[in-house]
Amino acid sequence: MNVTIIGLGLIGGSLAISLRHHGLAQRLIGVEENPAHARRAMELGLVDEIVTDLAAAVQQADLVVVAVPMDAMVSVLPPVLDAATAQQVIIDVGSTKQALLAAVADHPKRGRFVAVHPMAGTEHSGPEAAVAGLFEGKTVVLCDTDMSDPDAVRVVEQLFHALPMRLLYLDATAHDLHTAYVSHISHITSFALALTVLEKEKEEQRIFDLASGGFESTVRLAKSSPATWVPIFRQNRLNVLDVLDEHLHQLQHLRDLLEREDYAGLTEQIQQANHIRKILP
């Protein structure tokens, strides 16, 4: 299968590595509008060729993967579908779905598109961030598959089964709600934690000296790029605001318990938080 990947960053680049590693792509064509990233992707061997003309790159592929930030996704996907034939399959790998699916709802080739979200990533970005094994063993969400042609869905299912990934089917509304709860909020808390520590701890050397694994793990996502995350927060704004309000409420509650020295209450809340152990052992 020939695969065109549009956007050779963390996700597009890592998928290129996985597809090649598992023999799922014979030829990999890249489209990357940042010339330095395009050059680096070739140097790293992520793709066999860079094609600058979008329609030409689409036409050479059996499968097209659109792996650009969510704001660009909404504008790139329609011309990709314009250029596609009835034999080709187009997927995205984006973190929000409702806005994207609305943008192509009436497209005459909507059926060739399958909305895909592999639940994997790191705090790094760009082609340098591409790593082997990012997707293997993780969950991939397929959204609103009843809006896609059955043969296109089949191609995508076989592909991700082969990586292998666990397939999960959600409608776009449920996807955006649940990812706000389980993924997007983590990034907000981590950004806020980094801002907090940078604001309070004026001695940067002290952060370096005293940071243990625990701090590093909670603040890791704060290294993530705004170019990736602002469009996600924007497209999933209401769900993110909703879970963020709950988070503010929970933090305020912990603060109040500590303020009034209710240590029994604090213990009870932490025991309740510990319940996450049962879900994520």
Added chain:
Amino acid sequence: MNVTIIGLGLIGGSLAISLRHHGLAQRLIGVEENPAHARRAMELGLVDEIVTDLAAAVQQADLVVVAVPMDAMVSVLPPVLDAATAQQVIIDVGSTKQALLAAVADHPKRGRFVAVHPMAGTEHSGPEAAVAGLFEGKTVVLCDTDMSDPDAVRVVEQLFHALPMRLLYLDATAHDLHTAYVSHISHITSFALALTVLEKEKEEQRIFDLASGGFESTVRLAKSSPATWVPIFRQNRLNVLDVLDEHLHQLQHLRDLLEREDYAGLTEQIQQANHIRKILP
């Protein structure tokens, strides 16, 4: 050197493994008031012997390590010092220092005690949580060393150099302030994040399905025990409240930017948070 470790949990148990591994302890004696933990520590080979009488356990040791939760620490350390001779060295491994140092400030054997905080841990607790290599390469803070006898400080310095750990000297006030900023707040945010997700996401299977490495890393500390953390928050209450107020302010600010769709402002805040990359590469 014979070493007595009082409290065979994550920290005490892991230190036992490290001391033995580096040939720094010839004989390891354990004191553990939880009988199941004492038995398990013996089965795991963490110590050579369990001694139930505190004074007897102290008398057999060249070095005594007090590794109990911070609330117990304040009551265990004075009788340990009572039982100690002028040749023995006593250390704690606790996460807060001001309350503990105040509790022994006037003790006639204060000089035999060196206040120590190895900046390492995991979200697990009990003897089962003890792991090899927890401390190696990390930072250990020595507090108020001018209040300890120089020979006792020398023993402790040589010991932690040999593990090896990086030694950092802070007074107790600075220690409690900086650890609130860099360590204690991370636990609060993680507990609050777990409570948030458990409150919003009523479908626990969805948390399991959709949790990626990012969520797991920000929520990991929420698995930590209240028996460890409530006493830390209690003893460092004012510093923790101070940094928690800043964190609430930062989260509220991110929320307001998203609420009024100020995406330039949100981008700027995330760029500022990204500065943590330079401190923790």
